[in-house]
Amino acid sequence: MxxxxxxxxxxxxxxxxxxxxxxxxxxxxxxxxxxxHPEWLKSRVVRKLMDMSPGSLQNLRVTGKVRFKKVLGSYYYNKQDLSNLFSEDK
The missing domain is CATH 1.20.5 (Single alpha-helices involved in coiled-coils or other helix-helix interfaces)
Incomplete structure (x- = not known):
């Protein structure tokens, strides 16, 4: 059947x-x-945590102020570099 x-x-x-x-x-x-790896954060997480626009984040990337990796079209940013932006003595 x-x-x-x-x-x-x-x-x-x-x-x-x-x-x-x-x-x-x-x-x-x-x-x-x-x-x-917690030391690398995705773009949208960084923008949300730091309350910044995509353009501002791109500026940090282009000027070399933060390390980044591009994986399959997504950017990942070094968490320590982002922390150092605000802790540096100027």
Whole structure:
């Protein structure tokens, strides 16, 4: 006897698959927070913590005041360099 798949079967399978993928992504995001090196912060985190615009952050990068890394289109900034910006005696 052969089983026949219907559109409803495929739709239900798709919904189950999407739900499983969401769980995997959520779990990966939680684990990622534990494994990312805390000395490097993503651009949006830096902007939020320091309450600065993307342009201001780009200025720091271009002038060489902070070290950065570009990984797959995202910029990461050195946390120590950002701290030193405000602790330097001038």
């Amino acid at each position: 052969s089983d026949i798949l219907t559109k409803d079967d495929l739709r239900q399978f798709g919904l189950l698959l999407i739900n499983d993928l969401r769980k995997i992504v959520e779990k990966a995001e939680i684990n990622e927070k534990d494994t990312i």
